[in-house]
Amino acid sequence: MLFFSYFKDLVGREVTVELKNDLAIRGTLHSVDQYLNIKLENTRVVDQDKYPHMLSVRNCFIRGSVVRYVQLPPDGVDVDLLHDATRREARGG
Amino acid sequence: MxxxxxxxxxxxxxxxxxxxxxxxxxxxxxxxxxxxxxxxxxxxxxxxxxxxxxxxxxxxxxxxxxxxxxxxxxxxxxxxxxxxxxxxxxxxxxxxxxxxxxxxxxxxxxxxxxxxxxxxxxxxxxxxxxxxxxxxxxxxxxxxxxxxxxxxxxIEEEEEGHNWIFSADQIENEATVGADSGWHFFQDPPNSIGHSNGDHDLANSVLQLQINDQRFEDAEEMERDNDSSKH
Missing domain, CATH: 2.30.29.30 (Pleckstrin-homology domain (PH domain)/Phosphotyrosine-binding domain (PTB))
Structure with missing residues (x-):
């Protein structure tokens, strides 16, 4: 649940979601659920040559299980906070 | 699938x-x-x-x-x-x-x-x-x-598996609680066995002693109360 909470805090920020099929989509994080399904808005495809048809998509829903990486805005990563949160999670879990 | x-x-x-x-x-x-x-x-x-x-x-x-x-x-x-x-x-x-x-x-x-x-x-x-x-x-x-x-x-099925383990713990706990309540039931039979073994007087006197102790304390308080009310 730690990552769920963490991603919820990132709602409204720009992220890049890289899928396991190599597609990378950049957009504003609209919402995330407990399965780490991700909804993006104002999306654009990073590799537009490879996926030209995705250009048109403004918002999309990405299944959590197909996400390989989520690239975060550097200032959206509070290392100390995450450090504490992971320790709390480890203790509580 | x-x-x-x-x-x-x-x-x-x-x-x-x-x-x-x-x-x-x-x-x-x-x-x-x-x-x-x-x-x-x-x-x-x-x-x-x-x-x-x-x-x-x-x-x-x-x-x-x-x-x-x-x-x-x-x-x-x-x-x-x-x-x-x-x-x-x-x-x-x-x-x-x-x-x-x-x-x-x-x-x-x-x-x-x-x-x-x-x-x-x-x-x-x-x-x-x-x-x-x-x-x-x-x-x-x-x-x-x-x-x-x-x-x-x-993959969620694995978590369900964990839930099963939790459930098993809960069952164990319930079993322990059950054993506790059963233990209370077994408090009395040893006295019965004591009776049948001919230790009737010993067992009885111990029981009475305990009961008398309690009554004695209560009685004493009562008496004190009575005494103080008399004076």
Whole structure:
């Protein structure tokens, strides 16, 4: 649940979601659920040559299980906070 | 569970009919959208048809050919989106990406099978659903989102396994509680055994001693109270 909470805090920020099929989509994080399904808005495809048809998509829903990486805005990563949160999670879990 | 798109031909009734669902496992229809065309991979439109969104899968059935229909489980839908840019596709549509077996999404393979004229459904990684009423796109998108959330990864079964362990602990705890209450029941029989062994007097006197102690304390207090009231 730690990552769920963490991603919820990132709602409204720009992220890049890289899928396991190599597609990378950049957009504003609209919402995330407990399965780490991700909804993006104002999306654009990073590799537009490879996926030209995705250009048109403004918002999309990405299944959590197909996400390989989520690239975060550097200032959206509070290392100390995450450090504490992971320790709390480890203790509580 | 097999990933990817598949043929769907099980229909009920006469005419176009309706898809036969796995109602025993709780599958239910969330939305029926008539007049939807479908485009698989880079193939041309197939129409007319009806879209059935169920709690488990997306089914498209041709309105004219009962043998023609496709289905894909929500578990295989990696991504879905509303596409409105006419440059990307000539009609506004729900654009979906489908996860296939082997993770082999080599486009050349798709075009190979297309050149032969037979489309291998299990290798189709893209599907577009084009409703004639494009004002329904946002609603359909939201229903897709809801249904996707109804279908988390089967990995969840492992967590259920953990729950089983928790349940077992709970059963153990309950058993311990039961044993505790049973222990109280066994408090008395030793006294009975004491009686039958001829230790009647000993056991009885110990019991009486305990009882007398308590009564004695109470009585003493009572007496003191009585004494103080007398004085």
């Amino acid at each position: 097999v990933l990817g798109l598949r043929q769907f031909t099980q229909r009920t009734g006469e005419g176009a009919g309706e898809p036969i669902l796995d109602v025993n496992n709780g599958e239910e229809i969330m939305r029926v959208q008539p007049s939807v065309s479908i485009a698989l991979a880079n193939r041309s439109l197939e129409s007319p048809g009806t879209l059935y969104i169920t709690s488990k899968q997306v089914v498209w059935l041709s309105d004219v050919d009962r043998a023609k229909g496709y289905a894909v489980d929500f578990l295989s839908l990696s991504l879905h989106a509303v596409s409105r840019d006419p440059e990307a596709y000539h009609s506004p549509c729900i654009y979906t990406q489908i996860e296939v077996e082997d993770g082999d999404n080599d486009e050349s393979e798709g075009s190979d099978s297309e050149s032969v004229g037979v489309l291998d459904l299990s290798k189709v990684t893209e599907m577009r659903l084009i409703p004639s009423d494009s004002s329904q796109l946002d609603t359909l998108f939201e229903i897709f989102c809801e249904c996707a959330e109804l279908n988390p990864e089967p």
